[in-house]
Structures are given as C-alpha cells and as structure tokens.
Amino acid sequence: MIEQTPFHSKITLASNPEPRCPCVLVLDTSGSMGGEPIQQLNDGVQCLVDELCKDGLASKRVELSIITFGSSVNLACDFTPPTAMHPPVFDAEGPTPMGEAVVRAHAAIESRKEEYRQAGIQYYRPWIFLITDGEPTDSNSEHWSKAIQMVREGEAAKRLLFFGVAVNNANQKTLDQLCPATRPSVKLQGLHFSEMFRWLSSSLKSVSNSTPGAQLQLPSPHGWTSIDA
Amino acid sequence: MLIFDETGRAWPLGKEIAAGGEGKVYRLLDSTEYCAKLYHKLPIPALKQDKLRALRSLPASARQSAAIPVSLGFATSGDPAPHSVILPLVKGHDIYELYNPQGRQAHFRGATFEFLVAAAKNVAAAFHSLHEHGIIVGDVNEQNIKVRTDATVSIIDCDSFQFEHAGRLYTSDVGTPLWTPPELQGLSVHGLARTKNHDAFGLAQLVFLLLFAGRYPYAGRPLTNTPLSPEEAIQRHAFAYATAGSAPLLGPPPGAPPFESIPPKLRELFIQAFAAGSAGPVERPGAGAWIEALQDLADNLTLCPGSHFHVHWTGAPSCPWCSVMRAVKVDLFPGIAGRVEENNIGTQENSVLAKRLLDLTLHPLELVEPSTFAVTSFIANRPTQKSQPSFRSAAKQFLVSVATLFTNRPAGESQPSVLSAAMQLLGFSVTKETRGNALTKELEKLEERLFQFSNRSEELNLAHRAQCSPLLQKASDLAARLRDIPAMREEALKQLRVKHMEAAMDKFLERFLIRRIKIPGIGEARLAALLSAGITTAADVREEAVKNVAWFGAATAAKLLEWRRQCEAQFKFDASAPLPDPLRSRINELVRTNLAALVAKGKSIEFEFNQLTAAYSKDFGKLQQEFESAIKERAAVQAELSKKS
Ligand SMILES: Nc1ncnc2c1ncn2[C@@H]1O[C@H](COP(=O)(O)OP(=O)(O)O)[C@@H](O)[C@H]1O
Numbered sequence: 037m038i039e040q041t042p043f044h045s046k047i048t049l050a051s052n053p054e055p056r057c058p059c060v061l062v063l064d065t066s067g068s069m070g071g072e073p074i075q076q077l078n079d080g081v082q083c084l085v086d087e088l089c090k091d092g093l094a095s096k097r098v099e100l101s102i103i104t105f106g107s108s109v110n111l112a113c114d115f116t117p118p119t120a121m122h123p124p125v126f127d128a129e130g131p132t133p134m135g136e137a138v139v140r141a142h143a144a145i146e147s148r149k150e151e152y153r154q155a156g157i158q159y160y161r162p163w164i165f166l167i168t169d170g171e172p173t174d175s176n177s178e179h180w181s182k183a184i185q186m187v188r189e190g191e192a193a194k195r196l197l198f199f200g201v202a203v204n205n206a207n208q209k210t211l212d213q214l215c216p217a218t219r220p221s222v223k224l225q226g227l228h229f230s231e232m233f234r235w236l237s238s239s240l241k242s243v244s245n246s247t248p249g250a251q252l253q254l255p256s257p258h259g260w261t262s263i264d265a
Numbered sequence: 266m267l268i269f270d271e272t273g274r275a276w277p278l279g280k281e282i283a284a285g286g287e288g289k290v291y292r293l294l295d296s297t298e299y300c301a302k303l304y305h306k307l308p309i310p311a312l313k314q315d316k317l318r319a320l321r322s323l324p325a326s327a328r329q330s331a332a333i334p335v336s337l338g339f340a341t342s343g344d345p346a347p348h349s350v351i352l353p354l355v356k357g358h359d360i361y362e363l364y365n366p367q368g369r370q371a372h373f374r375g376a377t378f379e380f381l382v383a384a385a386k387n388v389a390a391a392f393h394s395l396h397e398h399g400i401i402v403g404d405v406n407e408q409n410i411k412v413r414t415d416a417t418v419s420i421i422d423c424d425s426f427q428f429e430h431a432g433r434l435y436t437s438d439v440g441t442p443l444w445t446p447p448e449l450q451g452l453s454v455h456g457l458a459r460t461k462n463h464d465a466f467g468l469a470q471l472v473f474l475l476l477f478a479g480r481y482p483y484a485g486r487p488l489t490n491t492p493l494s495p496e497e498a499i500q501r502h503a504f505a506y507a508t509a510g511s512a513p514l515l516g517p518p519p520g521a522p523p524f525e526s527i528p529p530k531l532r533e534l535f536i537q538a539f540a541a542g543s544a545g546p547v548e549r550p551g552a553g554a555w556i557e558a559l560q561d562l563a564d565n566l567t568l569c570p571g572s573h574f575h576v577h578w579t580g581a582p583s584c585p586w587c588s589v590m591r592a593v594k595v596d597l598f599p600g601i602a603g604r605v606e607e608n609n610i611g612t613q614e615n616s617v618l619a620k621r622l623l624d625l626t627l628h629p630l631e632l633v634e635p636s637t638f639a640v641t642s643f644i645a646n647r648p649t650q651k652s653q654p655s656f657r658s659a660a661k662q663f664l665v666s667v668a669t670l671f672t673n674r675p676a677g678e679s680q681p682s683v684l685s686a687a688m689q690l691l692g693f694s695v696t697k698e699t700r701g702n703a704l705t706k707e708l709e710k711l712e713e714r715l716f717q718f719s720n721r722s723e724e725l726n727l728a729h730r731a732q733c734s735p736l737l738q739k740a741s742d743l744a745a746r747l748r749d750i751p752a753m754r755e756e757a758l759k760q761l762r763v764k765h766m767e768a769a770m771d772k773f774l775e776r777f778l779i780r781r782i783k784i785p786g787i788g789e790a791r792l793a794a795l796l797s798a799g800i801t802t803a804a805d806v807r808e809e810a811v812k813n814v815a816w817f818g819a820a821t822a823a824k825l826l827e828w829r830r831q832c833e834a835q836f837k838f839d840a841s842a843p844l845p846d847p848l849r850s851r852i853n854e855l856v857r858t859n860l861a862a863l864v865a866k867g868k869s870i871e872f873e874f875n876q877l878t879a880a881y882s883k884d885f886g887k888l889q890q891e892f893e894s895a896i897k898e899r900a901a902v903q904a905e906l907s908k909k910s
Contacts (some may be wrong), residue, residue, distance in 0.1 A: 048588075049596075050519075050520040050593035050595040051366045051367055051595045051597070052363070052365060052366065052367045052368075052479070053478075053479045053480050053481065053484065053521075054361075054479070055481070055484065055495050056363060056441070069371070092361070092362060092368065093359070093360060093361060093407065093408060096361070096365060096367065110304070122741060122742070122745040124738065125734060125737060125738050125741065127734065149492075153486070153487055153492070154519075155519065155520070156484055156485045156486045156505065156515075156516075156517070156518020156519060156520075156521070157484060157518070158481065158483070158484045158494075158498065159495075160494070160495070160730070161494075170670060241595040
C-alpha cells in the first residue's frame with residue numbers, strides 16, 4: 037500500500053543539495069498579543085514566506101521553523117522550505133514562557149544540523165528571531181538561565197545569530213538579558229511586522245551573498261525599528 | 266520613464282526584471298534584445314563611470330560570452346554623467362536552476378546529463394574567451410551566469426569584471442564567499458588584483474556542480490567532530506570526493522553520484538582544482554583543460570538501459586543515477602516521465618476551490634458614526650427660522666420691559682429700572698440654565714449609552730472571530746492540501762516507481778543462486794552456514810542478514826556484499842516504461858478518493874463560513890441601526906442645548 041507523506045518531506049535534502057540557512061521564528065502568542073498585534077504578526081509571517089519564495093536561490097537555501105509561546109510552547113512548524121510552507125494562523129492566549137521557547141528553538145536547530153550533517157549538506161549560521169510584547173513569565177525557572185547561556189555560547193562561537201524584537205510595551209531590559217551584548221534588542225515601530233519580515237527576508241538572502249572580507253552586512257532595519265527604544 | 270543612449274535616442278523603460286545589489290535591471294519597451302541597468306547609487310562614482318566607459322571598448326569577440334554594455338544610459342539627453350547602462354538582454358535561467366535537481370525539474374524539465382555536460386563545456390568556453398581577452402570575471406557565482414534552453418551560457422554583471430584599459434587596471438571589488446578560492450577566503454577583495462587562477466576555482470566549482478547534479482565539492486559527510494562552515498571547508502581544501510594524500514575531513518555525501526562515474530581525466534582535474542595544494546595555491550586547471558576533458562566526456566555518453574533519461578559516461582561502473590535512486594530514493598533525472606495525462610486529475614477543480622478557500626477572510630464591521638449625518642441632522646434640528654424668533658422674542662421682551670419701566674416709574678428712577686430690566690433678563694437666563702441642566706444630564710446618559718456601543722460591537726466582532734478562526738485555519742489547511750494534490754500524486758508515483766524497481770531488482774537477484782555460483786572466499790562450510798540461515802540467493806544478501814550469520818567475520822560479509830553489488834550492476838530496468846496498469850490505477854484511485862474527500866470538506870467549510878458571516882452581518886446591522894438612532898437622539902439634545910446657550 038502507498039503511504040501518504042507530508043508535503044515538505046517531498047523536498048528532501050537529497051533532491052536539493054544547496055547549503056541551508058535554518059531560521060527559527062520564536063513568536064510571542066501570549067494573551068497580550070491579542071487583537072491587532074497577532075493579526076499583523078500572522079500577515080507578517082505570510083509576507084516573509086512570500087518574499088522568500090520569489091527568490092529562486094533563497095527559496096532553496098532558507099528553511100523556516102516556527103515556535104510559538106503562549107499557553108504552551110508549541111512547534112507550530114518544523115523546518116520547511118518557504119515554497120512548501122503554509123504558515124498556521126496564530127491565536128493569542130496565555131502567559132509568556134519565553135525561556136522555554138528559546139531552549140526549544142535551540143534544540144530544534146541542533147537536531148536539524150545533525151540531519152544536515154548526516155546528509156552531507158552544508159549550512160550557514162542558524163538564526164533565532166524572537167518577537168515579544170511582554171516579559172518572560174518563566175524568568176525564575178531554569179529555562180531562562182539555560183536560554184541565556186545557550187544564546188551567549190552560540191553567539192560567542194559564531195554558531196548562532198540571535199535577534200530580539202520588542203513590540204509595544206515589551207520589557208526590553210529583560211529581553212536584553214537574552215540578547216547578545218553586541219546586538220541588543222530592537223523595538224518594533226508600531227506594528228510594522230510586514231516591514232520587519234521583509235527586512236528579515238532580505239537579510240537571510242544576503243547571508244550567502246556577502247562580499248568576502250566585509251562584515252556580514254545586513255540591510256538597514258530603518259523602515260521598521262523605533263528610535264526611541 | 267525614458268532613458269537616453271549615447272546617440273541621444275530615447276528608450277522607454279519596461280518592466281523591472283530583477284534587482285541586484287548595485288542596481289535594478291529593466292526591460293526596454295521597444296526591444297527584445299536589450300535591457301537597462303539603473304544604478305541605485307547616484308551619481309555613479311567617478312571610478313565606476315570610467316570603468317563603464319572602458320567596458321564599452323571591449324572587443325566584440327568578448328561579447329559573445331558576456332552581456333557587456335552596448336551603451337551608457339542617461340536620464341536626459343545631453344547629461345554628462347550616466348545613470349545606467351544598456352546591455353544585451355540575456356534570456357534563460359540562472360545556472361543554479363539547471364544543476365539543482367529541483368530547479369531543473371521546474372525550469373529545465375527533461376534536461377539530461379548530456380545537457381549538463383554541454384552546459385559545462387559552454388561555461389568553460391565562455392571563461393576561455395574572456396580570459397583570452399585578459400578579462401577576469403572576478404565575482405564568479407551561481408547568479409551571474411545564465412543558461413539558455415540550448416545549453417549556451419552568458420555571463421552577466423559585467424561591471425564587476427576585472428580588466429585593463431588604457432594602462433589602467435579596473436578591479437572587480439566584489440566576491441561571494443561560497444565561490445572564493447581558499448587563498449582568498451577571509452581577505453578583502455576590494456582593490457585586489459585577481460588572476461585567472463582565482464577564476465579557475467569558480468569555474469571548477471561550476472563544472473563540478475553541473476556534473477554532480479548540484480552537489481558541492483566541499484559538502485560531504487563529516488569524518489571528524491569539528492563542524493566546518495562552507496567557507497572553512499574551502500579554506501581547508503576539504504574536497505569530499507578524494508584527497509591528495511592528507512587525511513580526509515569529509516567523505517562523499519549519501520545520494521551523490523560516485524566520483525568514479527566520470528572519466529579519470531576529469532577526476533584528476535577536480536582533484537587538482539579542489540584537493541591539491543593544501544600548502545599553498547597551485548595552478549588550477551584552466552578553461553582549456555576543462556573544454557577538452559568535457560568534450561571527451563560528451564563523446565562517450567551512453568543511455569542506461571533502465572531509463573531514457575539516465576545518460577552517463579560509458580566507463581561508469583554502473584548507472585550513477587540508478588545508484589542514487591537506490592541510495593536515497595530520489596530520481597535526479599526523472600525526465601518527463603510521470604507527466605502523463607492522468608496528472609491532470611482534478612487540477613482545475615482543486616485549484617479553483619483552493620483559491621476560494623484562501624480568499625475566505627473575516628471582514629470585521631465597524632459601527633459607522635454617521636458624522637455627515639450628524640452634521641446635517643444638527644442643522645436640520647436647528648433651523649434659522651426657529652432660532653431667530655427666539656432671539657427676537659428675547660430682545661422684544663427686553664424692550665417691552667424697559668418701556669413698561671419707563672412708563673410706570675417716575676422719571677429719575679430710570680437708572681435702577683434699567684438695572685432691574687437687566688435683572689429680569691438675568692432671571693430669564695437663570696431659568697434657561699435649569700432647563701439646560703436636565704438636557705446636559707440627558708446628554709451624559711446618551712453619551713454613556715453610545716460608549717456602550719463600541720463595547721457591544723467589539724464583543725460581536727470577537728465572537729465572530731472566535732467562531733470563524735478555527736474555520737479559516739481549516740480552510741487554509743485544506744487549500745494547501747488541495748494544492749498539494751499534484752505533488753502528492755507525483756510523490757506517490759515516485760515512491761511506487763522506486764518500489765516497483767526494487768521489486769524487479771529483487772526478482773532479478775533471486776536468479777543468482779548462491780549454491781550454483783563460486784564466490785571467492787566462500788567454502789563449503791560457509792556455504793552451509795549461509796543456506797541454513799536462509800540466505801540462498803543474491804536477493805537475500807543484505808548487510809543485516811549476512812552479519813547475523815554465526816562466526817562470519819566482516820571480511821567475509823564484505824565479500825558477499827561485493828558479490829551482490831556485482832549482480833546488481835547487471836540489472837537492467839526500464840524506468841521510463843509506463844508502470845503496470847494495476848499500479849497506475851491504484852494511484853489514480855488514491856488521488857481521486859483523496860480529492861473527493863477534500864473537495865467535500867472544503868465545500869462544507871465554505872458553506873459554514875458563509876452562514877456564520879451572514880448571521881454576523883445581520884446582528885451587526887441591527888446594532889448599527891440602534892447606534893444610529895442613539896446618535897440622532899444625541900444630536901437632537903445637542904441642538905436643543907445649543908439653542909438655549
Ligand atoms: N543582461 C541581463 N539580461 C537579463 N537579466 C539580467 C541581465 N543583467 C542582470 N540581469 C538580472 O538582474 C539581476 C541583477 O543584475 P546584476 O547585474 O547582477 O546586479 P548587481 O550587480 O546590482 O547585483 C541578475 O541577477 C539578473 O537576474
């Protein structure tokens with residue numbers, strides 16, 4: 037009998053040997069994101085996927101995964117090429133287990149990297165892109181300290197790129213405990229999620245296109261960050 | 266928008282083709298042969314302007330292999346400084362769409378290894394011609410080479426070429442890490458004088474990617490515990506397919522065609538390009554060497570008996586594409602097989618429904634505060650004819666009271682009487698205030714009520730959203746699955762084809778009876794052990810099974826497995842032949858039942874959503890009516906109030 041297979045398994049590592057750039061979106065879907073913010077976030081993620089699909093090379097290299105944190109930490113989408121991705125619609129509810137979500141993202145990256153190695157596929161420095169409008173409700177747990185440690189070590193060894201984005205009244209001070217000192221969190225201007233994700237898309241594209249010897253040059257995030265951060 | 270060429274001719278700009286780091290490339294409306302690149306950064310720096318002018322002077326023979334500008338472009342005719350260049354429009358696709366199996370399926374469907382070899386040779390020829398003119402490409406990468414449908418290529422982004430003109434060296438200044446030779450890794454390329462040998466690295470990598478169906482020379486299974494970034498792997502000469510003496514860092518990745526599937530000469534060239542010279546840069550094979558070796562390969566290709574699309578070198582130990590298929594269950598050259606008419610089952614229907622499902626959206630309503638309505642109603646409630654009499658009557662009353670005072674009081678008391686008249690007037694306004702108080706209260710109450718409306722509308726919206734979002738989620742999931750139907754079908758077909766091949770292979774291997782064949786190293790005793798373990802034919806010789814035979818060492822097991830491989834190599838399978846009917850109809854059945862179920866579900870979701878939306882609109886309409894009448898009431902009270910003040 038023929039078993040059915042989920043769609044993205046079709047695009048196996050074997051039929052696309054391009055080097056990969058794995059990117060985990062760690063998204064705050066706690067109650068406070070309800071209403072306009074969560075809707076904008078949904079649209080923004082779709083916009084990211086659309087932008088990546090338009091680029092023949094990026095759509096073969098970038099793999100997206102989505103982890104949400106709200107009433108629980110949830111792997112909303114495992115690593116998938118943009119062309120096969122149908123981002124789920126997020127609902128906002130519950131607390132903000134940010135630390136646990138970051139630990140989970142880290143684990144997801146590690147296991148994906150192992151799959152790349154097994155398949156003989158090269159990969160670029162993985163990204164974690166965290167978006168929150170609050171502060172962690174698990175900052176007293178071991179998750180939080182573990183998350184901080186993982187980000188710190190990963191960044192120091194250049195094995196990870198961590199971005200923290202603060203929305204509305206997010207506690208940036210706490211968020212900055214997590215962010216690397218060289219790349220503190222940025223504040224999203226209003227709810228400009230689409231602009232932000234468009235920026236993320238072109239940044240991911242530029243990962244493999246930078247000129248040697250020059251620092252990794254990301255496009256300016258001017259269009260979506262707030263200066264009064 | 267118009268751009269002007271050097272002769273002053275105006276060209277209307279057409280659609281944007283693509284945007285690069287330095288500029289945007291547009292079509293020209295009047296031409297199918299040329300396009301224009303408009304630079305982002307204006308004015309173009311003086312050095313770059315000089316370089317663009319110098320590019321114009323490159324010989325015509327160099328133009329065959331590269332999209333070298335034919336004219337500078339200007340914003341207005343007579344402008345001294347250019348803002349663009351006009352260059353030949355290159356049709357075709359970026360080269361990565363050819364070597365990457367997915368890209369190939371999408372853009373070069375049906376292209377075989379023969380096509381890839383031809384393209385590789387054309388790439389080498391393009392480099393050869395540029396190098397002959399002393400031009401260095403510099404920024405060799407997968408996005409700067411386009412391949413046409415006849416396998417000819419053209420190099421674009423010529424403004425990053427390095428060349429000499431009028432005694433001056435114009436450097437490339439850009440590069441791409443994944444395409445940078447070991448000796449330049451990590452160095453700044455700005456102002457760096459590149460050599461042909463640097464280009465030769467990128468050229469070798471392009472040839473490798475084409476011959477190994479998208480595999481990178483430096484991507485492999487790690488043999489050490491130190492992870493290598495793509496750039497580190499280049500820097501450390503970690504060629505995954507062979508080494509030049511030193512301990513290997515990487516082994517060939519699973520699912521890559523074996524290194525032995527190309528002729529020894531080409532293998533040698535690759536080793537020279539990628540593995541050799543860990544001590545320092547050595548000469549890599551030049552374009553000429555590649556052309557010769559690739560021509561030789563092109564002359565010695567054969568077709569795998571198993572598939573019309575599996576073209577390979579005549580000297581390959583076995584068909585490399587079949588062995589990839591066995592290893593990772595992916596056919597890198599499926600050709601146009603599997604694209605039969607059944608492929609269209611339901612595609613029309615499902616894509617229309619999928620689109621409708623994706624188009625389902627919430628349209629949250631808002632209470633429309635009829636601001637225009639409020640103004641007009643206010644005016645209507647306060648007609649000038651009405652207010653005029655009231656003012657007039659106030660004035661009249663004043664005059665009358667003054668008159669009566671004058672007539673009823675003795676002379677000399679005029680002062681106080683005017684005063685009392687004023688008092689009366691004041692009294693008049695006092696009574697007005699008490700009436701106003703009641704109105705203000707009423708207004709407050711109304712405001713309160715109106716405030717409640719926004720809560721009520723929000724509640725309605727939230728409830729509607731809560732009802733619909735699981736439904737919308739289902740709709741988008743379903744749309745995705747509907748759109749995946751062709752992919753699902755193709756996937757099922759592929760799996761079935763692989764299974765079909767495996768079954769045929771097993772049948773074939775069953776013909777090799779162990780006891781009839783003399784296998785070196787397998788004596789009577791070992792043979793008996795094998796037979797008693799149930800291993801009687803080549804089909805039974807599997808790694809697990811052989812290892813489990815008591816007292817068999819690794820060496821014996823290896824010998825057996827090698828024997829099986831030899832048997833396998835004799836296997837001929839016609840993968841292009843249509844699948845047997847029963848298998849095909851099974852797939853069609855699978856697709857049809859899946860499709861029917863999805864369509865039914867999709868339609869019911871659509872129906873439910875429309876019902877919910879209709880009910881919501883009705884509720885909202887009622888609320889809007891209530892809201893409007895409350896606003897009207899408020900306007901009336903406001904009018905009344907302002908009338909009194
Ligand atoms: N001559 C051309 N014909 C067709 N498409 C072109 C041509 N030149 C450039 N393009 C398209 O425009 C994109 C950007 O051009 P490129 O010259 O590489 O810009 P940049 O140097 O700014 O990166 C290319 O990737 C290609 O798709």
